Structure formats: C-alpha cells, structure tokens
Amino acid sequence: METKSSSIIENTIQLLAVSGGGACDFLPDHERLHPSIEKLKAIVELLRSILFPGYFGEPIQRQNSLPHILGVRVEKLYLLLAEQIRSVQQFNHENNHTTASGENSEGVAEQFIGILPEIRRKLCTDVKAIFDGDPAAKNYGEIIFCYPSIRAMINYRAAHTLLSLGVPLIPRIISEMSHSETGIDIHPGAHIGEYFCIDHGTGVVIGETCIIGNHVRLYQGVTLGAKKFTLDNDGNPAKNVPRHPIIEDNVVIYSNANVLGRITIGKNSIIGGNVWQTKSLPPNSRVLQQKAVESSFTDGGGI
Structure with a gap:
C-alpha cells in the first residue's frame, strides 16, 4: 500500500518535472548543448595557466619546454571555449536572445585567443600598479601568487574581451566565478584602463557601465x-x-566609499x-569625511 510520504514525494517529482511558468518557464531543449559550469571553471584555470605559466597550473620545469606546454594548453582552451560558445549561442537562441556576432563559435574562440597577448600585457600593468603602490609587496611573483585582485582582473579582462566579441552569458559566469572566489564584483561590461589596482579588495563593486581610466586605485569596500x-x-x-561613474586617470578612492550615478x-x-x-x-x-569630534573627561565629568 502506498504510504502518505511516498505519495508526497511522487507528487513533488511530477510538479518539478513541468515548467514553473513565468520567470521559471525555461525548461531547456535537452537535445541542444547547454553551458557547463565545470567546463567554464576549467577554461578559467587554463586561462590563468596560459597568461601566467608557472604561477598557475602545473610547474614549468624547463624554460625551453614552455612553447610546447603553452601550445597544448592553448589548443585545449580553444576546443573547450569553442564548445561553450556554441552552447550559449544555442541556449540564448531558444530564449530569443542575441547570438555571438553572427559568427561561428570556432571563429570567435580563435579571435579571443589572438587577443590573449594583449590581455596579458594589460594584466602585467595591473601587477606593476599593485607593486608600485603597496610596500608590503616584496616582488611581482608574490602579487601574482597571492593577491586576489589579480585573480579577479584575469577573469574580468577575459570576460570583458569575450563580451566585446559578442559572446552571451559566458562573460557573466566567468565574472561571478571570481566574485565568489575573491569577494570582488566586477561586471564584464565595465571599461577599465591600464595600471589598475585594487588594494585588499574584499567588497569592491564595479557596475556594468563604469568607465575607469589609467592608474586608478581602489581600496576594499568601494562601490x-x-x-x-x-x-x-x-x-x-x-x-x-x-x-555608473566615470573615473578619470590617477584617481584614488579609499575604503568603503560609495560613488554613485553617472x-x-x-x-x-x-x-x-x-x-x-x-x-x-x-x-x-x-x-574627505567630516572629522570626528574628540572629547575627553576627567573625574566623571560629562557623565
């Protein structure tokens, strides 16, 4: 005889198996490809190991083996990225959104890989900006290994490039991955110049339509x-x-400041x-914030 609990479970399964309606009316066509969070995580790890080999990924034992190692990593990145771009093109098509620039996924992935040297160049300016502005940093390697802002900027600069190539969804996923990892929330649509520094980083938020110039420094908690x-x-x-704000060159914004509006x-x-x-x-x-009023009392005065 069917128990009450098993009846509840069976009914719940039936309800979950149909469209929720409204905002939840999105049951996918399972014959199509769909984005894979696990594969996108692998793409991010590959990107980091290509842009900063030896700091991310497997150690590089011999310098003369670097071209071969990078070749293997870039080829793997190309295949994974092309597959994931194709999946989001299909996913967005069934949801009546725009696909990536009308180009095939392999072509977009190839364009992205062609921009990797420029992404790396900009990231190196970010590393230098942190080193020049932080007496606690002993060398560039320490910054690449340890500083969360560099991890966040790798994700941002890759995501922003993919967005500029017309790739849907993937840039936002990559940005949110670094948000979860570092506590730094940078929308891929923001435009950020060179020599950009986020010191400490926790709680920094940079909105979609921000425009940030060169040599800008933000501290933790800045919105x-x-x-x-x-x-x-x-x-x-x-x-x-x-x-969102436009921040011109050589601006410093200290912790927990809120800069709001256009x-x-x-x-x-x-x-x-x-x-x-x-x-x-x-x-x-x-x-600057208004100065605090300082008062002192003796022998119980002022109580």
Missing part, C-alpha cells in the same frame, strides 16, 4: 554603483543605460573613506 534606474515603458529597469570623478582626485559621492568632481579634487 562604483548606480544611484537610480531608468525604467522602460513596462516599468522595468531599462537596459544598457549609462548609470557622474565624473576628475583626474588626480582623491576620495576618502566612507564618503557618499553623488556629484561630479573637477580634476584635482579632495573629498
């Missing part, structure tokens, strides 16, 4: 966010509307910790 959203005719947040922070400016900034600043500005 470059939106102040409010523009709504479309249906009352939903409008897409692709500039809503404002411009002029070059060579400094924003102090815990500041709430919602208005544009001219170049060479200094914005």
Whole structure:
C-alpha cells in the first residue's frame, strides 16, 4: 500500500518535472548543448595557466619546454571555449536572445585567443600598479601568487574581451566565478584602463557601465554603483543605460566609499573613506569625511 510520504514525494517529482511558468518557464531543449559550469571553471584555470605559466597550473620545469606546454594548453582552451560558445549561442537562441556576432563559435574562440597577448600585457600593468603602490609587496611573483585582485582582473579582462566579441552569458559566469572566489564584483561590461589596482579588495563593486581610466586605485569596500534606474515603458529597469561613474586617470578612492550615478570623478582626485559621492568632481579634487569630534573627561565629568 502506498504510504502518505511516498505519495508526497511522487507528487513533488511530477510538479518539478513541468515548467514553473513565468520567470521559471525555461525548461531547456535537452537535445541542444547547454553551458557547463565545470567546463567554464576549467577554461578559467587554463586561462590563468596560459597568461601566467608557472604561477598557475602545473610547474614549468624547463624554460625551453614552455612553447610546447603553452601550445597544448592553448589548443585545449580553444576546443573547450569553442564548445561553450556554441552552447550559449544555442541556449540564448531558444530564449530569443542575441547570438555571438553572427559568427561561428570556432571563429570567435580563435579571435579571443589572438587577443590573449594583449590581455596579458594589460594584466602585467595591473601587477606593476599593485607593486608600485603597496610596500608590503616584496616582488611581482608574490602579487601574482597571492593577491586576489589579480585573480579577479584575469577573469574580468577575459570576460570583458569575450563580451566585446559578442559572446552571451559566458562573460557573466566567468565574472561571478571570481566574485565568489575573491569577494570582488566586477561586471564584464565595465571599461577599465591600464595600471589598475585594487588594494585588499574584499567588497569592491564595479557596475556594468563604469568607465575607469589609467592608474586608478581602489581600496576594499568601494562601490562604483548606480544611484537610480531608468525604467522602460513596462516599468522595468531599462537596459544598457549609462548609470555608473566615470573615473578619470590617477584617481584614488579609499575604503568603503560609495560613488554613485553617472557622474565624473576628475583626474588626480582623491576620495576618502566612507564618503557618499553623488556629484561630479573637477580634476584635482579632495573629498574627505567630516572629522570626528574628540572629547575627553576627567573625574566623571560629562557623565
């Protein structure tokens, strides 16, 4: 005889096996490819080992073997990436979204690999920016091995490149992987210049439409966010509307500052910790938190 508990379980399985309707009405066509989180993790690990061989991936025993090792890794990256791009093109097609630039997945993967030297060059400027600005850093190798901002920037610069090539979904997944790993949240749509430094990093948020110049330094807890959203005719947040700050060259923003809205922070400016900034600043500005009031009492006075 069927027990009550088994009946509940069977009914639950039947309910879960059908579309949830509304926002959950997305049961996929299982004959199509779909993105694989595990394979995308492998892509990220391969990328790190290609961009900084010896620091990530298997050790490099002999320098003269590096071209062969990189060749194997790049070939594996190409195959995995082409497969995953093809899967998101199919996934987005069935959800009525745009596919990647109308190009085949192999061509997009090849274009991405061709840009890897430029990605590495920019990442090396980020490493130098951290070294030049952090007395605790003993050498470049320590920064690559240890600093979470470099891991986050590897993911960001790769994700931003894929997004610029028209690849859907994958850039956001790669960015969220580093968000989970490092606590640094950088949207792949943001534009970030060279010699970029995030010191410590935990809690940094950089929004989708941010534009950041060269030689910019952020400390932990900084938010470059939106102040409010523009709504479309249906009352939903409008897409692709500039809503995040523009940070010009040589700006320093200290910990837990909030810079919100489509404002411009002029070059060579400094924003102090815990500041709430919602208005544009001219170049060479200094914005600091109001000084604390210090009081002292003796013999119980003031109680």
